[in-house]
Amino acid sequence: xRHRDPHDDPSTKRRPARYSAPPVTLGHIRAHGxxxxxxxxxxxxxxxxxxxxxxxxxxETALRDLCPKAVCTQCGMIGADARPNWQERSQRETxxxxxxxx
Numbered sequence: 076x077r078h079r080d081p082h083d084d085p086s087t088k089r090r091p092a093r094y095s096a097p098p099v100t101l102g103h104i105r106a107h108g109x110x111x112x113x114x115x116x117x118x119x120x121x122x123x124x125x126x127x128x129x130x131x132x133x134x135e136t137a138l139r140d141l142c143p144k145a146v147c148t149q150c151g152m153i154g155a156d157a158r159p160n161w162q163e164r165s166q167r168e169t170x171x172x173x174x175x176x177x
Contacts, residue, residue, distance in 0.1 A: 098137035098138065098139055098140075099137065099138045099139070100134060100135055100136060100137050100138065101129050101132055101133070101134055101135075101136045101138065102134030102135060104129070104138070104159045105129075105134065107159075107164060108163070108164045108165055109159045109160055109161060109163055109164055110128065110129060110130060110163065111126050111127060111128055111129060111159075111160040111163055112126070112127045112129050112138075112141070112157050112158065112159060112160060113125075113126055113157070113158045113159070113160050114126075114127050114145055114155045114156070114157050115155060115156040115157075115158075116147040116149065116150060116152055116155055117142075117152065117154045117155050117156055118147070118150060118152045120150075121147055121149055121150040121152065123147050123148070123149040123150065125148070126160060138157055138158075138159075141155075141157045142154065142155055142156060142157050145157065
């Protein structure tokens, strides 16, 4: 008889804890100098993406609330993945005074 390791059983493997902090809002993102969102179609087949100006929504709008409401302008699918466009943030000096290379 083979000894069975309890860690081999998928039901006993650890799952990551769910995010339980307050939702990220557009106000939080704007405080970091980001005013646009990157929106990706959630179908997985379409691969359409767009950059959207988020100034039309109030600061208290949660980023996760926008995802199920977005409609892809290419395939018509409702639902998307919305993320802050961190590329538009201004470069700040690091503690060492050296900027990261891109």
